[in-house]
């Protein structure tokens with residue numbers, strides 16, 4: 335039991351997360367690191383395609399993403415909401431009322447790059463609705479997209495987590511569009527055959543507990 339206890343309080347934890355999870359995960363990780371100061375944590379941040387590649391190579395203990403691959407033998411535990419919202423520059427004509435996607439057909443959209451989980455969720459959602467958007471620019475950064483939207487270059491669909499508590503602080507607003515937000519919760523994922531280390535089990539416990547608080 336002492337060995338198990340020791341194993342719990344020291345050791346190494348490797349976590350890979352998608353770029354969009356960096357807005358909330360480090361805060362949860364901070365609390366975990368204060369509680370277990372002797373656990374050495376290695377964090378990798380890349381887009382969904384990069385996280386999936388790391389998972390195929392069994393490089394980490396845990397993976398945080400919102401769109402787990404359907405073709406892998408994995409355990410998926412959803413733990414937090416990840417609404418993807420339509421954003422526009424502050425003062426947009428459709429702000430403050432309900433509108434349809436068809437009303438936005440004339441707008442240009444700036445979307446994340448192929449390989450992004452957010453982008454994959456948007457593409458999948460549009461396909462289901464049998465709608466398409468005029469994609470003007472593809473950018474591999476939520477922050478850059480947010481600022482380009484604020485500057486009036488077009489609209490976007492971004493994770494609510496990538497926006498300020500009050501999006502107006504960054505010069506943007508969230509539009510109330512039919513069929514949005516897209517709901518795609520964040521999940522903790524690991525390979526099914528992987529024996530989870532005690533630090534990994536403790537980290538799962540921490541994420542589940544803090545996201546319910």
Ligand code: PGA
Nearest residue numbers: 352354382400450451452
């Ligand atoms: P992304 O990931 O940062 O690759 O868009 C988000 C997600 O997996 O939903």
